[in-house]
Amino acid sequence: MQKKINLDISEVQPREQRLGTIIAWDGDIEELHRQSNFAGRAAGCGSGKGCRLCELQGPFSQGSVCSEQMVECQAGNVRDAVLIQHAPIGCGAGQVPYNSIYRNGLAMRGHKVENIRIINTNLGEDDVVFGAADKLRSAIDSAWTRYEPKAIFIATSCATGIIGEDVESIAREKQEEIGVPIIPMACEGFRSKHWSTGFDATQHGILRQLVRKNPKKQEDLVNVINLWGSDVFTPMLANLNLRVNYVIDLASVEDLAKMSEAAATVGFCYTLSSYLAAALEQHFGVPEVKAPMPYGFAGTDAWLRELARVTHREELAEKYIENEHKRVLPRIAELKEKLKGIKGYVATGSAYSHGLIQVLRELDVEVNGSLVFHHDPVYDSGDEKEDSLGHLLKNYGNVENFHVSNRQQYQLYAFLQKVHPDFMLIRHNGLAPLASRLGIPAAPLGDEHIAIGYQGIINLGETILDILARKKFHNSIKAHVKLPYTDWWIKQKDPYILARQNKI
The missing domain is CATH 3.40.50.1980 (Nitrogenase molybdenum iron protein domain)
Structure with a gap:
């Protein structure tokens, strides 16, 4: 059985340590699945044969993204919050495309269209030598004065990691002063070799400081862990008399707080949802729907049936599955021909x-x-x-x-x-x-x-x-x-x- 996620510590464990994530491999799916040894790794591996998954080591990287950018596109997309990048200005380059994505996402979901709220502390050479604690305090004050957000996120960077900036102490100090949650997230680019650890860093901070510890359960509410996509889950789950709570992107702070009140948690991609869904189940008693992802007939059938089982709506699910198969099969037959x-x-x-x-x-x-x-x-x-x-x-x-x-x-x-x-x-x-x-x-x-x-x-x-x-x-x-x-x-x-x- 997998280890319980530890929310007592402030920093999330990188994926390569927690899950054995790799970023270079060559072969076919059959061999990769065999080497991955999902069941053995989930049981803890021990001396199990084939538990170690070998990785090709290239001499350089032509281009990628980092964990801090994923924090930018997660915490930076909470509607009534502010994200502070405690970083050199170059780390803020992603604000341009993420602003476009954020505005488009708001429009697709029917929210008020507005610009993203991200502040960069613009660290320079002097800051790297002497520290930049006062710059961070000033940025927090500016965020509060300009926006009066329901929460303030702080993303660390390679620069703050190198100089050992004490972001946590400053966050606690300013939280007591301002009175809203101030959430530090350790996401230095060199912390993990793969950017998906940035998803986990954001989710870790939210679980620790925003999610309600004593929730009042809502039996028809389902957390849907997603990015910015169109609202396809609301009409789908309405057939099961379920309501959708979209998290993390485009959510409000209240949406994040009430995740512990939901009857279940689902996602469209386990890369994104793995950490948050597992932690909600382990620490807040919100069942994670454990099923194939809802793609194709086999995956969607299994996903809907497991969600229905967890929320006690089996008859509604079977009726919906039957009707949808009948509806889409003729058009799918036409597409196959083309x-x-x-x-x-x-x-x-x-x-x-x-x-x-x-x-x-x-x-x-x-x-x-x-x-x-x-x-x-x-x-x-x-x-x-x-x-x-x-x-x-x-x-x-x-x-x-x-x-x-x-x-x-x-x-x-x-x-x-x-x-x-x-x-x-x-x-x-x-x-x-x-x-x-x-x-x-x-x-x-x-x-x-x-x-x-x-x-x-x-x-x-x-x-x-x-x-x-x-x-x-x-x-x-x-x-x-x-x-x-x-x-x-x-x-x-x-x-x-x-x-x-x-x-x-």
């Missing part, structure tokens, strides 16, 4: 990729390659029903070219040459331009809920048809641009040659 012979590729976060591949195979789209930005061998609950990679393998079969690579564009070229897809699904748009240079149209999935549930199968199929209609445009790009790589690299067949052959 997508016959089409080959797709998925390049997203780990668990989300598993879900998207399931939906593509429901549409009979061939998928023999995928890039995931990291891989968690196990999730925090340790329950095998959440083994998303195992669910994909069991219900939809193997993926022969399955690569773990932390958004390394130079490797993506070789990945795509192995499979030659007709299109690509991608979450983080920095890789999409390379696909266009190769004549491959890509769908940047800005609305991460597009493929959720039964309607999601149709949504994704129609999206694919839309981007395939622009194939000629991408072929024109291919004909007129030059790749930014040497002839030597373009000729390489092994995307991980730099990791396997250190002499190079």
Whole structure:
């Protein structure tokens, strides 16, 4: 059984220590699942054979994001709170795209559209030498004066970690003075090799300081852990007479506080929801719905039935499942006919990729390659029903070219040459331009809920048809641009040659 999450300590344990997360691996799903040993790792491994998951070690990183940026896109998206980045100004570069995403998300959910509330302390050389405690105090005062928020989050940075800034003491001092929760989050970029630890850092702070300790339970309320996507869960769960509490992005401080009052917690991606859902169950008695993610028929059926079991709504769920199957099957049959012979590729976060591949195979789209930005061998609950990679393998079969690579564009070229897809699904748009240079149209999935549930199968199929209609445009790009790589690299067949052959 997995260790209980410790909320008594102020800093979250990095994913590579807690879950065994890796950011570089090469093979197929069958072998990765075997090496991951989900059940053995959940039981604590001990001397169990195959518990250690080996990782390829590359000589450099061409580009990625860090844990602090994930705090920026989580805590920075709480509507009536403020996030302070105690960092050099360069760490605030993400405020520009995150502001756009935040405003779009508010519009999609029917909230008042406004700018993101993030303040950067703009650390300089003197601050790194002499400390910047007064700058942080001043930033907290400014946040309170300008916005009067219900809570103030503080994100640490590599700079504050290096100088050993005592952020916790300052947060306690100012919290007593101002009277609202001030939540420090340890998320220095060098703390973890993968950015998903930033999700956990935000969730850890919220669990410690915002979630109600003595909740009054609401039997029809369900926490939905999500990012900024469109509101697909409200109409879906309304069929089970359930209400949705969206967290963390676009939530209010009150929404976060009442998470302990919910009847259950669900998520659209275990990469995002693993830590928060497990901690809500362990510390606040809110059951985590342990089931495959709601992608494709097999996953959505199982997800709805488990949610219904936990909330005692089995008859409503069966009626909804039956009606939805009847509704979507004719359109899915039409999409299958139009997508016959089409080959797709998925390049997203780990668990989300598993879900998207399931939906593509429901549409009979061939998928023999995928890039995931990291891989968690196990999730925090340790329950095998959440083994998303195992669910994909069991219900939809193997993926022969399955690569773990932390958004390394130079490797993506070789990945795509192995499979030659007709299109690509991608979450983080920095890789999409390379696909266009190769004549491959890509769908940047800005609305991460597009493929959720039964309607999601149709949504994704129609999206694919839309981007395939622009194939000629991408072929024109291919004909007129030059790749930014040497002839030597373009000729390489092994995307991980730099990791396997250190002499190079």
